[in-house]
Every structure is written in structure tokens, then in C-alpha cells.
Amino acid sequence: MAIGFIGTGSMGRTLIQSFIHADKLAPEEIVVHNRTRNKAEELARNYPGLRVAADNRELVRQSSLFFLCVKPGEFRHVLEEIQDCVRSDQIAISITSPVMIRDLEEWLPAKVAKIIPSITQAVHAGHSLFIPGERLHATDREILWNLFSAISRPLVIEEDHVRIASDLASCSPAFLAHLLEKLADAAVEETNISREQALALVTQMTDGLGRLLTEGGFTLKSLQERVAVPGGITRKGLDLLDTGVGSVFHDLIRLTHAKYAEDVQQVKTALLTEKERNH
Numbered sequence: 451m452a453i454g455f456i457g458t459g460s461m462g463r464t465l466i467q468s469f470i471h472a473d474k475l476a477p478e479e480i481v482v483h484n485r486t487r488n489k490a491e492e493l494a495r496n497y498p499g500l501r502v503a504a505d506n507r508e509l510v511r512q513s514s515l516f517f518l519c520v521k522p523g524e525f526r527h528v529l530e531e532i533q534d535c536v537r538s539d540q541i542a543i544s545i546t547s548p549v550m551i552r553d554l555e556e557w558l559p560a561k562v563a564k565i566i567p568s569i570t571q572a573v574h575a576g577h578s579l580f581i582p583g584e585r586l587h588a589t590d591r592e593i594l595w596n597l598f599s600a601i602s603r604p605l606v607i608e609e610d611h612v613r614i615a616s617d618l619a620s621c622s623p624a625f626l627a628h629l630l631e632k633l634a635d636a637a638v639e640e641t642n643i644s645r646e647q648a649l650a651l652v653t654q655m656t657d658g659l660g661r662l663l664t665e666g667g668f669t670l671k672s673l674q675e676r677v678a679v680p681g682g683i684t685r686k687g688l689d690l691l692d693t694g695v696g697s698v699f700h701d702l703i704r705l706t707h708a709k710y711a712e713d714v715q716q717v718k719t720a721l722l723t724e725k726e727r728n729h
């Protein structure tokens with residue numbers, strides 16, 4: 451039986467490519483379907499042997515486990531389409547954080563898990579966030595753990611913590627990339643350095659920073675202490691950042707949580723049955 455991917459957008463495609471490049475899945479083991487068919491067919495051209503299903507129902511019938519890589523607003527349509535094809539021995543994995551496991555278990559007879567990936571899995575790094583459903587057996591957990599261990603460090607979290615964990619593991623690469631781009635832009639505006647050089651400097655610095663933290667024995671705190679000698683330029687810069695950053699990260703977390711709560715409610719409303727709607 452194959453492993454299916456419903457949705458081959460940005461993250462669905464990243465997972466497929468990462469599993470293949472890590473030699474964890476062969477293209478022949480993968481079946482995909484996407485609402486925009488040419489995206490799925492492009493993957494099949496790039497990875498000969500990968501199959502494109504005619505529809506989501508065919509994909510589910512061919513899969514022992516399948517990923518739901520669709521946007522929150524698309525879930526009801528997809529679940530209605532596949533509901534009567536899903537078997538109790540299958541594993542259904544959602545990568546969409548606002549969709550609650552309890553709701554998925556009410557819609558599908560399958561064993562359910564929620565696993566939130568990160569763009570860092572494209573280079574087989576970072577954490578994937580693992581929230582197992584109640585129906586998963588120990589062997590099911592082991593299958594999923596081994597699968598994601600090939601491209602990440604899986605981390606079991608509580609579903610209540612999925613938003614903040616996603617902020618730190620999945621959103622922060624974009625947040626930090628934005629801050630680094632702003633730093634490079636400021637360097638260009640304040641001096642005569644070229645933007646190309648400024649971006650190259652912060653990009654290579656980021657590569658070294660990651661290695662220092664993962665391989666070099668540094669923590670975030672000890673690295674600051676090592677670089678920022680008392681009275682030095684870096685120390686003055688850190689003091690300015692302490693003053694200037696203020697509550698921005700608190701505001702950021704409040705914003706992401708407010709948006710998440712809104713998305714959760716919208717999904718829950720969309721997944722209500724007719725009976726529940728009438729009550």
C-alpha cells in the first residue's frame with residue numbers, strides 16, 4: 451500500500467521531496483492528488499514512479515496512511531469526499547494546526563494524528579510537532595516517528611500548545627529571515643555596502659550561528675556572553691536591542707494566538723453536522 455498526500459501545495463510538496471531525498475520513501479510508494487492537477491503532475495514528472503490519483507477517494511483506497519495537506523477552509527469538502535472510503539486500519543495525518551484531532555476522529559474512522567512540519571524539513575532539520583490521537587497504537591506511533599525522524603526531530607506536544615510550538619518551530623524561520631533582511635537593509639541605507647554583500651554576510655552568519663548552537667556547544671545565552679565583552683560594541687548593541695525590541699515578541703505571540711483562535715472557530719463551524727447546526 452502507498453502513502454498518500456492530499457494536497458501538494460508548499461508544505462505537502464516539501465514533505466514529499468524531503469522523504470524522497472532522505473531515501474525514506476521511494477517515488478513508487480507515493481500517491482498524490484491536488485485540486486490543481488498540474489501541480490501533482492509536475493511532481494510525477496520530477497519523480498518518476500510517483501502516482502497521481504484521479505481523485506481523493508482513489509488516493510485513500512490505495513493508501514495505508516495518508517496526509518491531509520489542505521487549508522482549513524478546504525477540510526469539510528475533503529472530509530465529505532473521502533469519509534465513506536476511509537478504513538479503521540488506516541492512519542490519517544493532518545498537517546493543519548487549527549483542525550482539532552477530536553473533530554477529525556468524529557469525521558473519520560481512521561487512526562488520527564496531527565503532525566505540524568516546518569520549512570526546515572526541506573534540509574532535514576528542525577522539529578516536527580507530533581500530536582497523537584487516542585486511536586493510535588504504539589506501532590502506529592513508531593511508524594510515524596520513524597518516518598519523520600528521517601527529516602526532522604519529532605517532538606510530542608499537547609494539542610493546547612500547538613500554536614506556540616508552531617510559532618517557534620514553523621513560523622520563526624520566516625520571522626527571523628524578515629529581521630535579518632531588515633538588518634541588511636539598514637546596513638545598506640546607513641553605509642555604502644552593497645545589498646548583495648550585506649545579504650551574503652547575514653546569510654552566512656546564520657549558517658554559522660545554527661552550527662554553533664547545534665554542534666558547537668553554545669546556548670543562546672552563552673553565545674551572547676562569548677561575543678559581547680563588557681564595554682564592547684556588541685554589548686552596546688545588545689543593550690540597544692533590549693530597549694528597542696520592547697514588547698514586540700509578546701505582541702507577535704498574542705497576534706498569532708488570536709488568529710489561531712479565529713481559525714479554530716471557523717473550522718469547527720465548518721465541520722458541524724446539520725444536526726449540530728440546528729441545535
